[in-house]
Amino acid sequence: MVVLLTEAGENIGLGHVTRCRAVAEAFRADGYLATVFADVHGEIPDLSGPNVKSFSWKQELEHLDEILDGAEVAFIDSYRADQDLCARISQEVSLSVVFDDFNRIRYPVDLILNPNPHAPQLGYEKQRAEIEGGSDFVILRPEFLPHRGGFTPRDHCTEIFITAGGDDYRALLPKLLSRLVREQYHLRVAAGSRVEELRREYAAHEDVTIHGYLTASEMASEMTQVDAAVSAAGQTLHELAFLGVPTVGICIDNDQQGNLRAHTQSGFLPRELFWDQENLTGEVVSELRVLGDREIQKERSEAGQSLIDGKGPKRIVDIVLRVDKNDNYV
Structure with a gap:
């Protein structure tokens, strides 16, 4: 039996839960019983399901x-x-695994997995656990896989998908929409908890579609119908790269800096942008204008897809099953 312990809600978002769900599904596909337990803070979409519990x-x-x-x-x-809590959990099971994004603490566990492209650049020398990570372990929800190749480069950039995470605790969406509406873009917005606020604000705007929380299938479908995306630099950025949707990425917290850097170095993102920088919305508009070039769209799309192949959950299952309690590969 596999247990996945995670969290969601205010100032956390849904990225932890979505990647745990994807890994749990990969274990179940191999015949294992796997359940996700989420410590929930604040109002978020219903997490109920046969294998997810609050x-x-x-x-x-x-x-x-x-x-x-x-x-x-x-x-x-x-x-x-x-x-202390990690140690307590580790003592109760044959194999303890941590998902780590930025070498947060010294983990008293058996295996540390960093499912991000920037993992090789982090200094894990002081950790005692086995270390695995990098682009090969990026976790995608299985609903995204059939949409691979769904994006087609265009000779224009007018339809834009926008998301700032389920919580948008940096209040980016109101600022981005205010500016992009003036630029006459057609906007599809995954607003999460801000859905009612933004629907009231933009009720009279025919070119602005405000969604609340989208399912994985709905999210993938929305992403592949646009010319470009504006996104925070968390789990959604990996999904956009996998689909090959040209994106302007914005770092909204410290744990996203590595993602932003890796996707910029790969050529998928044009450059690094941060939520609190001066004239952020103007910089976003400048980058979207560049994406009106079909060849640039094509280059960015290919760069994203070359970095992430969507097989991360299966690789995680395989490597976990090869590691024993003594930190040896068997």
């Missing part, structure tokens, strides 16, 4: 032992779990 595993420690009972493997995907 549970405050960082607070309800007396019940944590219960859900770990019988588990051979436990994944921890959290920015808030400390060393």
Whole structure:
């Protein structure tokens, strides 16, 4: 049995849950029982499902032992779990695995997996666990896989997909929409928790479509129908790269800096942009204008697809099954 412990909600977003879900599905495809337990903060979309449960595993420690009972493997995907909690979880299972994005702490676990392209640039020398990571381990939801190749370069850039994460705690969407509407772009917005606010604001704008929380299939479909995207630099950026949708990426927190750098170095992103920089919306408009060139769209699309192939969850399953409790490959 495989248990995946993660978190979602205010100032966290949904990226941790979506990647744990994808890995759980990969384990189930190999015949393993896998369940995701999400510690939820604030209002987010319904996480209920046969293999996803809401549970405050960082607070309800007396019940944590219960859900770990019988588990051979436990994944921890959290920015808030400390060393003591990680150690406690590790002691209860045969193999403990952490998803780490930026070498957050010294983890008392068996295996550290960094499912991001920038993993090789991080200094993991002080960690005692086995280390794996990089582009080969980028996690995509399975619903995105059939949409590979769905983007076609155009001779224009007028239809734009915009997302700033499910929570948009940097309040980027109101600023971006205000500027891009003036530029007469046709906008498709994944607004998450800001859906009602933005629908009221742009009710009279026929060229602005405001969505709330989208399913993975809906998200992939929206992404492949546009000319370009504007996105935060988290999990969604990997999805856009896999689909080959030319993107302007914006770093909204420290854990996204590595993603931004890796996708810029690959040629998928034009340059690094940050949520708090001066004249951000003007810089976004400048980059979207560049994407009116069909050849530039083609180059960026190919760069993104060459970096991420969508096989990360299966590779994670394979490598976990080859590692034993003594940190040896078997």
